[in-house]
Amino acid sequence: MMAAIQTHASPLTELNLDELPFYREREQPTRPAAPTKPNHPPTHEQQPEPQAIVPGQAYPLGYAQLCFWFVYMALGETANNLLRLMLEGELDVGRLEKALNHQLQRHDALRASMSDWNPVQRFIAWQAIDLPFQDLAGKSEREQSVAVSQLSHQLLGAPFDLAKPPLMRARLVRLGPQQHLLLLCFPHIVADGAAIHLFQQQMMDVYDRLARGERLPGREQTLQIADFARQERQRYQANGRAASAFWQRVLAKHPYARFPESMRETGRIQHHSRYVTFPGESYQQLQQLAKHHKATHQMALIAALTCVIQHLTGARQFTVNSVLESRDQAGSEDLMAPLLRVMPVPVTFHPGQTFVDLLQAVRSHILAAYEHKDCPWSVPVGLLAEQRWHRSPRAYVRLIHAGSWLFAKLFRRGQLYPRYLADYLFMEAFPPEAGWRNRLRKQPPRAERGGIPDPVININILQGVYKRDKAPACSQLRAWQLNDPRQFALSESLDSSWEDETINLYIVDTGQGKPSIRICCTNLHEQGLNRLMQAMEHILQRVADQPLLPLNLTGTSVT
Structure with a gap:
């Protein structure tokens, strides 16, 4: 059904229009330095001040989040992504745990609670978590590979209950005296590939700042998903009709x-x-x-x-x-x-x-x-x-459009656009065909078609x-992401x-x-x-x- 949506670990591309001369000539926005800074077409929008979050209040999902909410609602899947971060050198496990907790405190999205029937999110107060630890230092390389592979699939395979934050799973594995592997799993509704890369860079930056006793960047200096979703609605109201007409034509x-x-x-x-x-x-x-x-x-x-x-x-x-x-929007390079x-x-x-x-x-x-x-x-x-x-049958198509309009009216707090439900329902790969014979014909299960x-x-x-990956300034620890699935035998056919x-x-x-x-x-x-x-x-x-x-x-x- 959901053929047009991505789920595998880190699915993202970089349009990188800054390669083109006429984009480079435009004025670049002034922003504080961040751990990672993608190249994007500049924007003249100002980053909004973070809203004061009211506990229990419903906030709309971002447009990309709505995709994965529909998957969760329809199929019960959360399309999990996994970060495998190799840490080499002298690791302070307590400091790493503090850096993880700081990230949970900094990003509202990781503390969001979402139901499977109403497309909104509510944010809960931060609560400290422990970092589970597993010691494999005494195992052979093959035994380590099998254990890490099993652990990775346990983290990836089970869907998250999106109503129960934090929306992150973490495991730290010790492979040797100077070598650790950090596994972080996120549901796609809070982290795509760019967000996972961002999380890694911010976490290691915080780890290094803690070592030097420096002030840590907090929620007030970070764009939050509720603010970004509000911006999206404003841009859609201003330009959405022209954009939709463009796509209809091309x-x-x-x-x-x-x-x-x-x-x-x-x-x-x-x-x-x-x-x-x-x-x-x-x-x-x-x-x-x-x-x-x-x-x-x-x-x-x-x-x-x-x-x-x-x-x-x-x-x-x-x-x-x-x-x-x-x-490419102001502040979005820091948004989880x-x-x-x-x-x-x-x-x-x-x-x-x-x-x-x-x-x-x-x-x-x-x-x-x-x-x-x-x-x-x-x-x-x-x-x-x-x-x-x-x-x-045309009646089916009209019924889907009418149902989508009604859905948007009923769930007003989600601030949905009228076509939302229809756009995803139309992704059904085997739509019904006209004619009473086709309607009476029994179809085999999807997996057998x-x-x-x-x-x-x-x-x-x-x-x-x-x-x-940018190494942290602390010279005692080197961190890099494992991209090759053959390392620790990570199967990609989940x-x-x-x-x-x-x-x-x-x-x-x-x-x-x-x-x-x-x-x-x-x-x-x-x-x-x-x-x-x-x-x-x-x-x-x-x-x-x-x-x-x-x-x-x-x-x-x-x-």
């Missing part, structure tokens, strides 16, 4: 691409996770090509991967999704909350078109879309999903590709049903010398997945080597 006749039946899973679906290393020097070549044409590296990667999709599906007009970090947004990228292929032509088209769309981002990202995704319902022909394709650039209609393509840094593409999907069988991997290796190298030659298109012409 997404017309650009559905998701349909994969051939020969590649799709036809029986019980299985979760796959594979890695494809960028062939040769293609990653660096695409980076240089983007710079030469005043585009970002992400734009070039999106354009290249759409060439792969076109080759496999034969589609000439379709849409893929890019996932943006969306931390999910701020990712899905940006659909419609593409059109023409005979004689070169890769450079395609890159310029992708660039033009993304720059235009960035000027129309003041609506919830579920609006364009919902418009795309509704295109799947073209064979459904195989892969859908037109899966949502999400292209994500993960945290480690562009950002590097049981989850909410992304069964998605093909996720992650650009990741596995610590092996060059970025790779991680493919996560259930829609393709083994042979189909192998075809996708082979096409990636061949086409990525071709477009990087020969960007001015016409693309080899498959399928029929655009109508």
Whole structure:
């Protein structure tokens, strides 16, 4: 059902428009130094003063939070993310526990209580927590790997009860006299990949400040989710109608691409996770090509991967999704909350078109879309999903829209936009078809219906590709995030049903010398997945080597 939403650890991208000259020339806002500072288009908004939180009072969820609230309400899943932080050197466990508690006190979102029927959050007062500790120093490397893997899956596998904060699980594992592993698990409704990276940097900064006896940054100096959600509503009221009209126009006749039946899973679906290393020097070549044409590296990667999709599906007009970090508002670089947004990228292929032509088209769309981002990202995704319902009874579609409007009226404290519920309901991968025979036909369970022909394709650039962990100023301790799942045997095929209609393509840094593409999907069988991997290796190298030659298109012409 929830095909357009991300769940795997640290799913985020960085649009990084500061690479473009005309964005660099704009005035940059003045902000105090922070432990981590992403590059974003500047904003002239001022960071609001934090609200005085009233215990028990209901506050609206942020727009990205509403996505994960719907998943929790509909499926009971919390789409957990895990941070694995290696600590090497002389560790003061008591000081680390104090730093963790300071973070809980500093960020309202980690102390939020949410129900599974009303899309609001209430914040509770901070209460100190203990940091559970496990000593594996006397175990062999293999025994440590098995124990850490089991512990990681225990933290990740069990959904959070969102009504019972704090919304964080923590474990500290001692591997040796000078080596510890800190595991932190968060539900996605309070932390996406950027927020987890932020939490890590802030926590180690606090750890270092405690060692030096310095003053700690507190809640008053940090943007809170209730304030950010209020800003989102204000921007939507001012610009939401124009943004929605933009997406309605550009997404017309650009559905998701349909994969051939020969590649799709036809029986019980299985979760796959594979890695494809960028062939040769293609990653660096695409980076240089983007710079030469005043585009970002992400734009070039999106354009290249759409060439792969076109080759496999034969589609000439379709849409893929890019996932943006969306931390360009004042103070949002310090906000502990999910701020990712899905940006659909419609593409059109023409005979004689070169890769450079395609890159310029992708660039033009993304720059235009960035000027129309003041609506919830579920609006364009919902418009795309509704295109799947073209064979459904019109009465069903009208009923969903009417029910969504009524839902927003009934739950006024959530300050929902009228399409909210409809946008997520339309993400159903197998919408009902018109005709009494179709309505009477008994359908097998979702897990046995195989892969859908037109899966949502999400292209994500993960945290480690562009950002590097900053070591704390305390020279006695070095901290870095483990990105390679092969370390301590972390399986990436956890049981989850909410992304069964998605093909996720992650650009990741596995610590092996060059970025790779991680493919996560259930829609393709083994042979189909192998075809996708082979096409990636061949086409990525071709477009990087020969960007001015016409693309080899498959399928029929655009109508």
